[in-house]
Amino acid sequence: MPRILLTKPEGAVDVTGLAVSIRWSGDYRQCARSLTLELLSPQKDPSVPGMDCPLGTPVSLLEGEKLLFSGYVFTRSGSTAANTVTIGCCDPGLYLKRNETTKQYASITPEAAVAALCDEFGIQVGHLATTGVAVSRIFVGASLYQVAATLYTLAAEITGKAYTIRFRGLSLCVEEKETEGGVLLLKGRSNLMDASISESAENLVNQVAVYDQDRNLLYEQSDGESIAQYGRMRQVVRQSAGMDASGKVRELLEKSQPEQKITVNCLGDTRCTAGNAVVVEAAGLYGLFWIDSDLHQWKNGVYTNRLTLNLKKVMDRQQAGQAVS
Numbered sequence: 001m002p003r004i005l006l007t008k009p010e011g012a013v014d015v016t017g018l019a020v021s022i023r024w025s026g027d028y029r030q031c032a033r034s035l036t037l038e039l040l041s042p043q044k045d046p047s048v049p050g051m052d053c054p055l056g057t058p059v060s061l062l063e064g065e066k067l068l069f070s071g072y073v074f075t076r077s078g079s080t081a082a083n084t085v086t087i088g089c090c091d092p093g094l095y096l097k098r099n100e101t102t103k104q105y106a107s108i109t110p111e112a113a114v115a116a117l118c119d120e121f122g123i124q125v126g127h128l129a130t131t132g133v134a135v136s137r138i139f140v141g142a143s144l145y146q147v148a149a150t151l152y153t154l155a156a157e158i159t160g161k162a163y164t165i166r167f168r169g170l171s172l173c174v175e176e177k178e179t180e181g182g183v184l185l186l187k188g189r190s191n192l193m194d195a196s197i198s199e200s201a202e203n204l205v206n207q208v209a210v211y212d213q214d215r216n217l218l219y220e221q222s223d224g225e226s227i228a229q230y231g232r233m234r235q236v237v238r239q240s241a242g243m244d245a246s247g248k249v250r251e252l253l254e255k256s257q258p259e260q261k262i263t264v265n266c267l268g269d270t271r272c273t274a275g276n277a278v279v280v281e282a283a284g285l286y287g288l289f290w291i292d293s294d295l296h297q298w299k300n301g302v303y304t305n306r307l308t309l310n311l312k313k314v315m316d317r318q319q320a321g322q323a324v325s
Helices: 095-098 110-121 144-159 226-229 247-254
Strands: 004-008 012-015 019-027 029-038 057-063 066-078 082-090 100-108 124-128 135-143 165-168 170-177 182-186 192-200 207-211 217-222 232-236 260-267 275-283 285-299 302-310
Touching: 004 192, 012 275, 019 302, 029 057, 029 066, 029 165, 057 192, 095 135, 095 144, 095 165, 100 110, 100 144, 110 124, 110 144, 110 170, 135 144, 144 232, 192 275, 207 247, 232 247
Parallel strands: 124 170, 182 275, 207 232
Antiparallel strands: 004 012, 004 057, 019 029, 019 285, 029 082, 057 066, 066 082, 100 135, 165 170, 192 260, 207 217, 260 302, 275 285, 285 302
């Protein structure tokens, strides 16, 4: 079980010994990771360190010296009929969701805009993926997350890359989704306990029509094999003056085949977090998959993961605000 530290006025308090269960989770569409702790809290013994844990208390989760999670207590619940307290925590990604702003950007790279936003709102900055793409956008009452994700979405339409927004410790990072050395292998009869597969053709797009600002058709691009098998599913893209919509077209046509999602239960590994990749090897199933969402649970001395996997390298593509005319 990892260590749990609560930071109080008198210093850090290790409450690992009071933990009945730990749940740590994330999703590629949510920049905030969550931590839920069930701690022993005897009603009649206020000297027990888990008792005094007010909202806003800083919380850290560590595996050895590796920091897995750094955030704050946002919910706390208990009952007179139980000797435990349940504590819900979020990392600073919550502040990206809960703070709004109004901005107008003209020919600025996403990395420069996000760095400036972090400086304005007092958010620590880690690595911000370099796109080198100048984008323009107007935002009115948009969350900081919508601003950052939209600007990187616009850049992704040009670079063809996928980006993920997350916090490492207390620092905001925007990273290109790419495989790293030593990708974890999930293997049947080893660390993979079970897997289930679902497929859906509900969100198919197999033809894209590109129009200019005056509603003139510029060109169409199609996936003929997909149309023959599933029928035509057409989407329209408006290309602004001076812009190239080819990246958006490419992104949409990535949906020309059914969506396949795999859910696996496996022995726990802290490398299995949303945005990272794993290799799965089981009966009838083999390949590199990207983690869309993850749930880590430590309970009764057992550490397990529940992962939702995707064959495609996807990002949370946001379209907040409006184009600069």
